[in-house]
Amino acid sequence: xxxxxxxxxxxxxxxxxxVNNKVTEMHLCEACAAGVTAFGGLEAGPxxxxxxxxxxxGYFKEFLxxxxxxxxxxxxxxxxxxxxxxxxxGCPECYADFEHPLTELLTRIHGNxxxxxKRPALCPGRPKCGTSPxxxxxxxxxxxxxxxxEALKEALKKAVExxxxxxAAGLRDRIRNLEGK
Amino acid sequence: MSRVTDSFRPHVAWANADGAWxxxxxxxxxxxxxxxxxxxxxxxxxxxxxxxxRDAALEAARASRLFAxxxxxxxxxxxxxxxxxxxxxxxxxxxxASEERAGAVAVNNDENLSLMVNEEDHLRLQSIVSGLATAKxxxxxxxxxxxxxxxxxxxxxxxxxxxTACPTNVGTGLRVSCLVHLPALSRAGAMPKLLESxxxxxxxxxxxxxxxxxxxxxxxxxxxxTCLGRSEAEFCGNLDRTITNMIRLExxxxxxxxxxxxxxxTEDSIFRAYGLLKNARTLSYEEFMQNISLVRMGAAMGYPIxxxxxxxxxxxLLMQPAHLQARAGRALESGERDSARADYIRENLN
Numbered sequence: 204x205x206x207x208x209x210x211x212x213x214x215x216x217x218x219x220x221x222v223n224n225k226v227t228e229m230h231l232c233e234a235c236a237a238g239v240t241a242f243g244g245l246e247a248g249p250x251x252x253x254x255x256x257x258x259x260x261g262y263f264k265e266f267l268x269x270x271x272x273x274x275x276x277x278x279x280x281x282x283x284x285x286x287x288x289x290x291x292x293g294c295p296e297c298y299a300d301f302e303h304p305l306t307e308l309l310t311r312i313h314g315n316x317x318x319x320x321k322r323p324a325l326c327p328g329r330p331k332c333g334t335s336p337x338x339x340x341x342x343x344x345x346x347x348x349x350x351x352x353e354a355l356k357e358a359l360k361k362a363v364e365x366x367x368x369x370x371a372a373g374l375r376d377r378i379r380n381l382e383g384k
Numbered sequence: 385m386s387r388v389t390d391s392f393r394p395h396v397a398w399a400n401a402d403g404a405w406x407x408x409x410x411x412x413x414x415x416x417x418x419x420x421x422x423x424x425x426x427x428x429x430x431x432x433x434x435x436x437x438r439d440a441a442l443e444a445a446r447a448s449r450l451f452a453x454x455x456x457x458x459x460x461x462x463x464x465x466x467x468x469x470x471x472x473x474x475x476x477x478x479x480x481a482s483e484e485r486a487g488a489v490a491v492n493n494d495e496n497l498s499l500m501v502n503e504e505d506h507l508r509l510q511s512i513v514s515g516l517a518t519a520k521x522x523x524x525x526x527x528x529x530x531x532x533x534x535x536x537x538x539x540x541x542x543x544x545x546x547x548t549a550c551p552t553n554v555g556t557g558l559r560v561s562c563l564v565h566l567p568a569l570s571r572a573g574a575m576p577k578l579l580e581s582x583x584x585x586x587x588x589x590x591x592x593x594x595x596x597x598x599x600x601x602x603x604x605x606x607x608x609x610t611c612l613g614r615s616e617a618e619f620c621g622n623l624d625r626t627i628t629n630m631i632r633l634e635x636x637x638x639x640x641x642x643x644x645x646x647x648x649x650t651e652d653s654i655f656r657a658y659g660l661l662k663n664a665r666t667l668s669y670e671e672f673m674q675n676i677s678l679v680r681m682g683a684a685m686g687y688p689i690x691x692x693x694x695x696x697x698x699x700x701l702l703m704q705p706a707h708l709q710a711r712a713g714r715a716l717e718s719g720e721r722d723s724a725r726a727d728y729i730r731e732n733l734n
Contacts, residue, residue: 279424291504293428295419295539295547298554302543305551309544312552314586315613318545320556321526324533326540348407348635350642350685380636383643 206232276300352381388466389710391455396473396495399701401693403515407684408631410563410603410697411512413474414521414620416529417548417557418507419539425549426485426502434486434502441501444535445490450497450528459487465715468706474512479503497528504549505557507532516627518560518620526616545612555612560623561590564630567602567681568637575604578633586610587626601673601680601700606630642685654682658689662733666719667726672703691733699732 204214212232274283277300281293292298298305309316349355355378362371398411419425420437429437438458445451459467459480467481470489480487480503488501500508509532511524539547545555553559569575579589588609606627608619641650657678661667680696683689691699701707703725709716712724 279428281428289427290551291427291549292425292547292551294424295421295541298541298544298547305544309551309554309612313555313610313612315610317543317613318541318555319613319618320545320558320615321529323538323540323546324530325537348405348638348684350638377635377639380639381642383640383645 204230206230208232274301274304350381352378355381388455388457388462389469389706392469392473392495394702394711395698396701398496398512398514399694399697400514401697403513403517405516405631406514406693407680408565408634409516409627410565410700411514412517412521412560412562413510413512414518414525414558414560415508415510416525416546417505417553417559418509418529418532418536418546419548420506421537421539423506423539426504426506427549431486437506438486438488438501440536441499441507441532442488442490444532445499447535448528448531450531451490451492451499453493455489455491457489457491459483459489465706465709469710472701472704472706474510476500477503477508497524499528499532505553507536516562516624516631518562518624519617522558522560522616522620553611556614556616556619558611558616558619559607560620561605561607562623562627564604564606564627564634565602565677565680566604566630566634567677568641569630569634570602571641572637574633574637578630579604582606582626582630583609585626586622600670601677603673603677638681638685650685651687654678654685654687658682658733661729663730664726666722667729668722669703669705669725672725672729673700676700695732699729703728 206212206214208231214230214232275281276293276297278296279293281297283301283304286292286297286301292301306316349358355374359371359374359378362368362374403409403412420440423429423433423437426434426437442456442458445454446456457470459476462470467476470476471478471481473495475491475495475498476487476489477500480489480500483503485502487503490499490501492498496512498510498512500510509525509528511521511528513521513524541547546557548554548557566575569578582589586609587606590605590607606623608623611619614622640646657675661672661675661679664671676696676699679689679691680693683691683693683696689696702711705721708721708724708728711728712720716724
C-alpha cells in the first residue's frame with residue numbers, strides 16, 4: 204500500500220487520529236510518519252491534516268453568508284474576505300464591525316448568538332458566577348468500579364432494603380452483564 | 385541537563401488518581417480563552433505589542449497568590465526539548481510551542497493551574513484536576529480569571545461575551561474536557577458510533593494531546609464543541625452528563641468482556657500485555673500505550689496487577705519521549721528512548 208501523504212513510498216506505519224469526532228486511520232511511509240510527532244505535530248509534518256480532513260477556513264466558507272468584500276474592520280483593517288479565508292478575526296473591534304454576518308455565523312456554530320455566561324471582574328453589575336455540580340447517579344460512585352458479582356449482589360440487596368429502586372435496577376443490569384445473560 | 389525540566393517535580397498531582405472514577409477518567413481540564421481590550425489578536429499583533437502583552441500578563445500572574453512559587457517561562461528562552469516537556473505535561477499547546485512569537489507560560493507550584501500567553505488568544509487560563517471533576521476544575525480556573533480580570537481589562541461585549549480570535553471560542557471562552565480511558569468500548573468496535581452520537585450533544589472528541597493528535601492507548605479527550613449561549617455551569621454540567629453516560633457504557637462493555645464466553649480471552653490479552661511490559665527490552669511509546677491500556681483495564685477489573693492507578697498514570701506521563709530525556713539528563717535517540725522506557729517499566733512493574 205502506498206503512503207497516503209506522499210503517495211510515493213510504501214506505507215510502513217499505521218496511525219489513528221481523532222478529528223471532527225471521527226477516528227481516521229492513516230497509512231504512512233516512515234519518512235512522512237517521522238514528521239508527525241505524537242504531540243499534535245500533524246500540521247508541522249510533511250503531511251497536512253487540514254488538507255486531508257478539511258480545514259477551518261473550509262468550515263467557515265461553507266457556513267458564511269454571501270461575500271461582503273467591502274466590509275472591513277475600522278480598527279485593525281481586516282477585511283471580511285480575509286476573515287473568511289483564515290477563520291480568524293483581527294481584533295476585538297472586528298466583532299462590532301462584522302456584527303451582522305457574525306451574528307448569523309455564531310448562531311450556526313453555537314446554536315445561539317447571545318452570551319449567557321459570566322462577565323469580567325471590571326464590568327460593573329457582574330452577577331455571581333455559580334456552578335451546579337451534577338451528581339453522579341449510578342453505580343458505586345467516585346471509587347474504583349467493582350466487577351465482582353457477589354459484591355454487586357450484596358449492593359443490590361442493600362439497595363432493595365433501602366427502597367432505592369433506581370440503583371437496584373442499575374445493579375441488576377450490571378449483574379446480568381457479568382453473568383452473560 | 386535542563387534548568388527548566390529539573391525545576392518541575394517528577395510526579396504531577398493531577399495524575400494521582402485520587403478523583404472520581406480513577407479507573408476510567410484520567411483527568412478533567414477547563415480552559416478559558418481571554419483577550420485584552422483594544423489590542424489586536426496575536427496573529428495580527430506587532431512583535432512589540434506581543435512583547436508588551438506577554439510582560440503585562442506575566443506581571444499579573446506574578447502578582448497573583450495563586451501562582452506563588454510558580455514557574456514563569458518565556459517560550460523564546462526554551463529549548464525544543466523543554467517545550468516538548470511542557471507540552472507533554474499539558475501546560476502549553478503544540479501551537480504555542482511551534483510559534484516564533486513572544487509567548488510565555490506561568491504554571492503554579494502544584495501544576496494544576498497555568499496561564500498561556502499569546503497562543504491563539506492573548507490569554508489561555510487552564511486548570512487540570514484528577515478524575516471526573518468539572519465543577520472543581522472550573523472553580524479553580526474561575527478564581528484565577530477573577531483575579532487576572534481585576535488588573536487586566538478583558539475584551540468583552542455584552543452581546544457576544546468574551547471576544548476571541550476564533551469565533552468558535554467566543555462567549556464563555558470555555559472548553560471543559562475529560563481524558564477518558566475507553567478500552568472495552570474500543571475493543572467492542574463501539575467508538576465510531578459513540579463519537580458520532582456525542583457530536584449531536586454538542587461534544588467533540590480529540591486525541592490525547594488535543595486537536596488532530598493520535599488516539600493513543602484508547603484515551604480520548606471529550607470536550608464541549610460550543611461555548612456561547614449558555615452559562616459555564618451548564619456547559620460543565622452537559623459534559624458531566626455525557627461523561628457519566630460514557631462511564632456507564634464503558635463499565636457495561638467491560639462486564640461483557642468478563643462474561644463467561646469472553647472472559648478467558650480477555651484475561652489472556654491482559655496478562656500478555658502485562659508480561660510484555662514486564663519483560664520487554666525495547667518499547668516504543670505507541671507499543672507501550674497499547675499495552676498499558678490493557679494492563680490499566682486489568683487493574684480496574686481487579687486482576688493482580690502490581691501497580692495502582694496512580695502508579696500507572698504516572699508511568700504513562702513519565703514514559704513520554706521528552707520526559708524520558710529529562711529523566712536521563714540528556715537527549716536520547718529514538719532507539720535509546722525505547723530501551724530506557726523498557727528499563728524503567730521493568731523496574732517499576734516487577
